[in-house]
Amino acid sequence: MELYEIPTKLKQLYKHWSKHTKRPIINAERNDVDSLISFAAERMRIWDKKSRGLAAPYTNDPILAQYRFCNIYRELDKQTIQYHQRLKPLVPDFPLWLMNMFFARLVARPETLAATGLLSFDPKENKKVYERLLALPSPKYGVPYVFPISTVLKTQWNTREKLLCLYLPNRIRSVANVLAASKGRGVYEVLPEVIRAWGFNHSFLWTEVLIDVAYQYPELIDLCKRFPIGPGSRPTMLSLASDVAPEETCLVLSQGQYPEMPLLSFGGTPVPLSAENWEGIGCEYRKYCNLRKGIGRKRSFR
Secondary structure, eight states: OEEEOOOOOHEEEEHHHHHTTTSSOOOOOOOHHHHHHHHHHHHHHHHHHTTOOOOOOOOOOOOHHHHHOOOOGGGGGGHHHHHHHHHHHGGSHHHHHHHHHHHHHOOOOOHHHHHHHOOSSSSSHHHHHHHHHHHHHHHHSSSSOOOGGGGGGSSSSHHHHHHIIIIIIHHHHHHHHHHHHSSBBBBBHHHHHHHHHHOOHHHHHHHHHHEEEEHHHHHTBOOTOOOOOOOHHHHHHHHTTTTTOOOHHHHHHSOOOOOHHHHHHTTTTTEEHHHHHHHHHHHHHHHHHHHHHTTTTTOOOO
16 A cells, blocks of 8 residues: 655644544445446545656546546645645634634635635624625635525525625624534534524535634544535445445445555555545546546646
């Protein structure tokens, strides 16, 4: 098994690494995952070569060489690192950190956060953030995460700006209380309670934020337990086991051992891929398979 030691700055940025290295690896039934593992392994090798500053080409795979794919470990993604670096000083204050992580994920554009500043529990300060956000020219929001505007249109929080700067500060403590009582449950289990406390059906966005919670507060959320499968990953999971719930297939993948799969290591100890990691791999593999067929969205590799 190849191991790539986590860069020191990422060891210091996230707090969940030691917990993930201690996760027991269970020998699970080997499904037809050879192609999936091959894809994930080559994507990890590309990350390693880039992180070491090697010159292109990074791979002989024509699809991986030409098109853009997310990292196998979400913790390595550029925008995720930027948000966690920006909010690291807020970690001691969980509700404040949580509020601004949701703010960051829904804005989905680090430049906008730099221009508006962060939210607080002072209504006057949040009104200033609201006004700065309104005044920014487009594009002020990124595109990685879809915001279902229909969920708020018939409410008094009928714009993204109002939802973030006026509604979010008033509701976030209720969500924080749910998570503080979670005590290591999985995202799949705790998500419905979070949505009820939040008041709007923003399951996808909160799934993303709960992953971030697990990175900084691993005692609250466990990414190695049952994880929600999004529409991007569902076809991959169903292709492996059509008569099994996709969440179960993902969990089985996370419990298997794959010696050919390069992994990150923390102090020399492997960091196995969690259920959350495998959900993301399933999504990226679907894109990979579509591109091999000549279909799907073509995002050039940079």
